[in-house]
Amino acid sequence: MMTLLSRNRIRGVVIHAVLFVVLGFWMIPQVYMLSIGLRTPAQAFDAALFTWPVTFDNFVTVIRDNPLGGIFLNSLIITVATVAIVVAVSSLFAFSCAILRLKGSMLLYTTLLTTLMVPLASMVLPLAILLKTFGWVNTYIGLILPYAALGVPFAMVILKAFMEDAPRELFEAARVDGCNAWQTYWHVALPLVRPALVFVTIWQFIVTWNEFFLALIVLTKSEMKTLTIVPMQYSGFYMANPGALFAVLTLIALPLILLYVLVQRAFVRGLLAGAVKG
Amino acid sequence: MRAGTAVQAAKRRSASKASTVYLFALPATLLFVVFIAYPILWVAGESLYTGTADGRAVFAGFANYTTILSDPTFWIVVRNMVLWGIITIPVQMLIGGLLAYFIERHTHALRGFFRTMFFLPVVTSVSVISLVWVQIYAPYYGIAQEYLKHVGIVMMTSPIGDPKTAIYALIVVNIWQWTGFSMLMYIAGIANLPSEVLDAARIDGARGWRLGVHVIVPMLSPATKSLLLLGVIGTLQTFPIVHLMTGGGPNRASEVFGTFIFKQSFVLGDTASGAALSVIVLVIALVLSLVQIALLGARLSPAGKDEP
The missing domain is CATH 1.10.3720.10 (MetI-like)
Known part of the structure; x- marks a missing residue:
């Protein structure tokens, strides 16, 4: 018994050690990015992962010289609006399929699902032409609505599955109590699928915040650009000054990383809850 | 009499229900039609035409595809x-x-x-x-x-x-x-x-x-x-x-x-x-x-x- 216990403990220590080593290698790109951002101009081109001493001058410079706040705001407006529309629209649709069971809703559901098999690469040209026709180039709405249309099917799949798993008696009881469809949706269905709503919100936020292809084509004016598409500009601008370039890249990557660290527990909980009924 | 009005009320309710519940499915459908289905149909149609020097589009059949594939x-x-x-x-x-x-x-x-x-x-x-x-x-x-x-x-x-x-x-x-x-x-x-x-x-x-x-x-x-x-x-x-x-x-x-x-x-x-x-x-x-x-x-x- 003793030997078994201590063997388990040794195995645990070894597995942790291996995981830490793998993680150490896995984190090299991020560590390297931060490390170059913290270098003095003299060390900027050293072929080393770490250099000493470190300086925060690059961060001060890039924050002072660049309208990062405005770019951040563009990303935030587009992302928050997209997430809000996706969550509202997909939960309404999921409710109409799973609870109201409207005639024809399953056919519609299957049709909308085909969106998930459409690679964005084949959509950029037609979407670009459509947005040009609408006069929506360089506008927030020109990204928000296509993003929402592309995001709804995935959210709808998750929310519909959760609503179907909820006890039907609750919806029956709401009907008997005189709730109409809208009240049932708001007071019964949405609270029941909360973990799924949280999961869908976080995932849609990540996807929208980091979307590159469509944003590159739709946003050409510099005051409209989002955090995801400005790094190219900076790579030309700070070509001779890697310290500043990687400082600004660190700042660009930071908001979503921090947000994910804050919400990862709720995100994984939603993911695990979704898989219960394999 | 009371039963009659109740039935009528129920009918009215289900009639209004039938029209408004479809609003649940409408926004998703609209987004799909405008930003997914229409662009796909457009691009499929466009792929069969080719532009000419004076800016007109001429039906080209599968010519664009054969050009790409070669x-x-x-x-x-x-x-x-x-x-x-x-x-x-x-x-x-x-x-x-x-x-x-x-x-x-x-x-x-x-x-x-x-x-x-x-x-x-x-x-x-x-x-x-x-x-x-x-x-x-x-x-x-x-x-x-x-x-x-x-x-x-x-x-x-x-x-x-x-x-x-x-x-x-x-x-x-x-x-x-x-x-x-x-x-x-x-x-x-x-x-x-x-x-x-x-x-x-x-x-x-x-x-x-x-x-x-x-x-x-x-x-x-x-x-x-x-x-x-x-x-x-x-x-x-x-x-x-x-x-x-x-x-x-x-x-x-x-x-x-x-x-x-x-x-x-x-x-x-x-x-x-x-x-x-x-x-x-x-x-x-x-x-x-x-x-x-x-x-x-x-x-x-x-x-x-x-x-x-």
């Missing part, structure tokens, strides 16, 4: 996409699956820490990642050539600057970025394995590798199938890493569908061939997806809970 770049793209898919998808599954297994079954206090850290590349802006990797690969001052020479790998030039290695160097970046996603999908699968089955297997003497290979791997097949399906679609829409790191070069050696469509449509302004390419990518994606759904029962959601 372009040698198209076949470089096909080769690159096949390489991308057959390397990226299994490697991500293998590393992601192993990480998920050890994190879920052998860590406790640090489980949340490992899950989060390995997922961070997924939430790091892809344009930032691309520029960091350009720096890593750089000759003279990059760290790849500096450290890899200690293990016997000598890089004279940047691997993304050599037509023979460029596509593989980009695949490495892609694997690095998305392995955390595979890991999380497998974590969801492992966390929800029925413990009775695992206990039964253990009583039957299955341990370690045998438990993993003969019991856990088969039980994770829904997650594996989802990852395969998502991996194929993800491969076909590859764009930012290639666009930002090599631009499809050198000499078009790392061209993928995303960069090819981008160049034809927005750099050359050749809408006709851009449209034909878009349709080709769309058809490939639909055929490969439907084949997987029909043959493997693959599912489109990460949780593996919905129907395809």
